[in-house]
Amino acid sequence: MSKILTTQMTGLLQRIQTSEEEAIEDTARLLAQAGIGQGNVYFACFGELKGVEINALEGAAPFIKAVPWSPEAQLTEADRVIIFTRSCQNEEAVALAQKLYDLFIPFAAIASEPADSDNELSELAYTYISMKIRGGILPHPSKLGERVVFPHLMAALFIYEAIKMEYDEMVADDEEDEEPPVSPFA
Numbered sequence: 718m719s720k721i722l723t724t725q726m727t728g729l730l731q732r733i734q735t736s737e738e739e740a741i742e743d744t745a746r747l748l749a750q751a752g753i754g755q756g757n758v759y760f761a762c763f764g765e766l767k768g769v770e771i772n773a774l775e776g777a778a779p780f781i782k783a784v785p786w787s788p789e790a791q792l793t794e795a796d797r798v799i800i801f802t803r804s805c806q807n808e809e810a811v812a813l814a815q816k817l818y819d820l821f822i823p824f825a826a827i828a829s830e831p832a833d834s835d836n837e838l839s840e841l842a843y844t845y846i847s848m849k850i851r852g853g854i855l856p857h858p859s860k861l862g863e864r865v866v867f868p869h870l871m872a873a874l875f876i877y878e879a880i881k882m883e884y885d886e887m888v889a890d891d892e893e894d895e896e897p898p899v900s901p902f903a
Contacts, residue, residue: 745883756795761786
């Protein structure tokens with residue numbers, strides 16, 4: 718069964734990489750506006766996708782300027798927000814998206830469903846990335862027609878790491894472009 722899981726996961730990650738590459742780059746660029754400027758990058762992660770936030774804040778290589786989002790957060794126009802949610806129907810995520818949209822604070826959203834006119838989250842977001850998960854990815858071993866293994870967190874972490882690679886490069890490039898301060902004693 719692990720070979721089938723490996724095959725299915727490989728296919729899922731390849732589909733994300735192939736079809737969402739541009740959206741991943743656009744998302745990194747959006748977040749780098751805060752990373753390079755005076756803002757913070759707020760991570761608003763819902764349900765099991767809070768694992769992405771933990772990784773961004775406490776992982777081996779934390780996300781530069783990452784801050785956990787909370788309803789009490791005092792956002793400024795320099796800040797950016799990235800929303801991770803299993804479903805574009807998550808009421809908390811959609812409410813946050815509407816609030817950010819109304820405040821003119823650009824944000825990215827990641828959810829399972831494709832972007833379309835029925836997906837309010839994708840319509841509100843500045844950038845949107847689909848995890849390409851429609852349901853379980855493996856057939857249930859004993860229940861005919863049922864599917865198991867819902868890899869939302871694995872897909873979200875893959876997307877997070879892809880965004881982070883681009884973001885880190887953009888933030889590092891900006892630091893290299895800055896001229897070192899001139900010492901008055903030189």
